[in-house]
Amino acid sequence: MTDVGIDAIEIHAGKLKLDLPGTFAPAKGEDPEKYTKGLGLHASSLPDVYEDIVTMGANAARKLMDRKGLEPADIGRIDVATESAFDNSKPVSTYIAGCLEQVYEGDFRHANKGERKFACVAGTQAIDDAYNWIRAGRNRGRAALVVATDTALYARGDAGEATQGAGAVAMLIDEDPSLVSLSTEQGYGSMDETDFLKPNQQFPSVDGKRSVQVYLARMREALTDYESVATDTHPDDFVMVPFHTPFPGMVRKAALLGYRHMIRDTEIEEALADEIGRQPRPEAFEDDESYLDAIAEYTDKLKGTDRYREWYARSIDPTLELARHVGNWYTGSVHVARASGLKHALENDLDITGKQLLVASYGSGAQAEVHSETVQPDWEEEIAGLDIDDQLAARRDITFEEYETVHDVHNHDEETDVDPFTSPEAEFVFDGWGRMGERQ
Ligand code: CAA
Numbered sequence: 001m002t003d004v005g006i007d008a009i010e011i012h013a014g015k016l017k018l019d020l021p022g023t024f025a026p027a028k029g030e031d032p033e034k035y036t037k038g039l040g041l042h043a044s045s046l047p048d049v050y051e052d053i054v055t056m057g058a059n060a061a062r063k064l065m066d067r068k069g070l071e072p073a074d075i076g077r078i079d080v081a082t083e084s085a086f087d088n089s090k091p092v093s094t095y096i097a098g099c100l101e102q103v104y105e106g107d108f109r110h111a112n113k114g115e116r117k118f119a120c121v122a123g124t125q126a127i128d129d130a131y132n133w134i135r136a137g138r139n140r141g142r143a144a145l146v147v148a149t150d151t152a153l154y155a156r157g158d159a160g161e162a163t164q165g166a167g168a169v170a171m172l173i174d175e176d177p178s179l180v181s182l183s184t185e186q187g188y189g190s191m192d193e194t195d196f197l198k199p200n201q202q203f204p205s206v207d208g209k210r211s212v213q214v215y216l217a218r219m220r221e222a223l224t225d226y227e228s229v230a231t232d233t234h235p236d237d238f239v240m241v242p243f244h245t246p247f248p249g250m251v252r253k254a255a256l257l258g259y260r261h262m263i264r265d266t267e268i269e270e271a272l273a274d275e276i277g278r279q280p281r282p283e284a285f286e287d288d289e290s291y292l293d294a295i296a297e298y299t300d301k302l303k304g305t306d307r308y309r310e311w312y313a314r315s316i317d318p319t320l321e322l323a324r325h326v327g328n329w330y331t332g333s334v335h336v337a338r339a340s341g342l343k344h345a346l347e348n349d350l351d352i353t354g355k356q357l358l359v360a361s362y363g364s365g366a367q368a369e370v371h372s373e374t375v376q377p378d379w380e381e382e383i384a385g386l387d388i389d390d391q392l393a394a395r396r397d398i399t400f401e402e403y404e405t406v407h408d409v410h411n412h413d414e415e416t417d418v419d420p421f422t423s424p425e426a427e428f429v430f431d432g433w434g435r436m437g438e439r440q
Contacts, residue, residue, distance in 0.1 A: 002175045003175070003181035003374075005177035005179065005181035005376070006127070006180050007068075007172040007177040008067065008179060008385075009064070009170070009339055009386070010063040010064035010386070011339060012059045012063070012167055012168045012170075013045040013167045013391045013392060014045040014047040014048070014051060014165070014167055014326075015045075015047070015395055015396060015421070015422045016396050016398050017043050017044070017395035017396065017397045018043060018164070019043050020039075020042060021033070021042065023400055024403070035162065039249045040247055040249045040251075040323075041162070043327070044165050045165050045166055045395065046166050046398070046403070046406055046407075047151050047406070048420050048421050048422050049406060049420050050424075052151065053080075053084050053085070053086075053149040053151060053168070054092060054096055054099065054149075054428070055428045056149050056166065057092065057096045057147040057149035057168040057170065058096045059168070060169060060170035061100060061145055061170040062099075062100060062103065064145075064172060071104060072105075072106040072107055072111070073142075074142060074143060075145050076112065076142030077139070077144040077145065078096065078111050078113045079113070079116055079126040079129055079130060079145070080096060080115050080147045080149060081115075081117075081122035081123040081125065081148045082115065083331060083363075084330070091115030092115055093147070097113060114129075116129065118363045119364040119365050119367075120246075120331050120333055120334070120362060120363040121244070121368070123148030123169070123333075123334065123335055123361070124334060125369075126146045127171065127182070128186075129144075144172070144174070145170065145171075146171045146172075147168060147169070147170045148168065148169045148329070148331035148332040148335055149331065150168075150329055151410060152166060152330045153166070153202075153411070158203070160206050162247075164327050164328065165327025165328045165329045167326060168329075169335040177376055178378035178379065179342075179378070179382045179383075180373040180376060181373065181374045182371060183371055183372045185226065186229070186370065187222045187225035187226025187227070187370040187371070188367065188369055188370075189218035189220065189221025189222035189368040190366070190367040190368075191366060193214050193218075193364070195207045195211040195214050195366070197365065202412070212250060213289055213292065214288065214366045215250060215368070216253060216254060216257055216292065217288035217291070218362065218366050218367060218368035219257070219360060219370075220257060220261060221368065222360070222368035222370045223258060223261050223262070230372065233358070235259055235262045235263060235315070238356050238372070239315070239345075239350075239357065239375070240315050240319055240358075241258065241359075242334055242337035242338040242340075242341055242359050243255065243334065244333050244360065244361050244362035244363075245337050247328060251319075251323075256302065256303050256308070257299065259302070260279060260299055264281070272302070272307060275305060277298070279295065279302075280294055282295065318345070319337040319338070319340050320337070322340040322343070325392055338359060338373075342375070342379060342383045343388075346380055346384060353379065354375065354377075355374070356374055356375075357372065357374075357375065358370065395422075396422045405418060406421070
């Protein structure tokens, strides 16, 4: 059966940079090391006043179409994953298609368009939908465009303000993909949760501490479910493990629990037994917190072992390099983590063709999903095409006062005629309600 997976990827970062240890922490009277060491963040990418989920998504999609030489006729499906949608009726994909139709010959009348919502895991769900559409033979030779786009902003004063970000990831899902092929096996951990929600409100209501526990609990369930269908989940089977990354400190916790889970009953647990003992296997536990308590002593020792440190440095750390400088992009986040890992591999001449990634997605509300991917022979060419380093370097570094103005604009507290901080050329810009144009 033909492989299906991600053929190409493009990233668009918000044009503004909020320096977290240098600008944000001092303004909040906080220790900068809470950001750099605790949360693992150096900067957030924020949207300029003319950027929103449509313009960022359309700009990422346009770059992808240009690089791959695509016309609208080549694309049979456009799915947008977002938790920042502003329209409860029309999907954001229609707005993005409208932008793209301004600059390409032809249109997307033939394309099925939709919007996927399940917090941050929706980007992966949209890829799944595209995969299933292609594997079902309904694509008529066309590829699917998946765009994960979000402005991840929190109310001022909310603890989540430290982990903000904005950006879009566009991905082309196709047969015989150049980047990664997707496996059919998946594992899920899903439960009705209320730690993070946005019922008809601009910024989320968040129980931050609980959200961390829910992430870990659902991820553990997804790994267990994945093990029931996949041949193996030995940690050394995977060259990298990109996790959903609201902030790198979250992934530090998830990776440790994931590793503990994967080494159970393997030669690794055996080899570590003299050093740190065998891990407890709490079968029954009252809630997520008591489960974490039951294994805390073991995981504390595990994270200090050379074996774990080496695995983390090889399999996890490279996937966090971009997140440290952009913050949380919600639906795009795990896809930024994958791109970050592959970019690291390219820059360090790692031979990863044919190797497996274990991709661990998560969305509040809550659902975790785990699947594996196989790195394809043309991955280097695809990753070499990314210009994310240039985009990050070109961002305008804003002051705290400018940050407050931009935040107010995106909360619709201010008129959008606040002067932009940057000046893009030949990109889609938000120019007032209903006017989404190309800036010449
Ligand atoms: N030096 C070194 N480390 C420091 C430090 C210092 N001076 N000060 C604090 N730290 C450490 C803390 O010990 C803590 O680390 P541990 O968790 O390992 O103990 C870390 O820095 C963060 O400090 P706090 O816990 O004090 O930070 P906080 O309470 O202000 O906020 C948060 C943390 C609750 C996660 C908050 O950022 C938040 O609400 N974020 C939004 C919700 C979120 O991202 N949840 C993640 C799971 S849900 C999800 O993944 C979906 C999604 O995308 C939102």
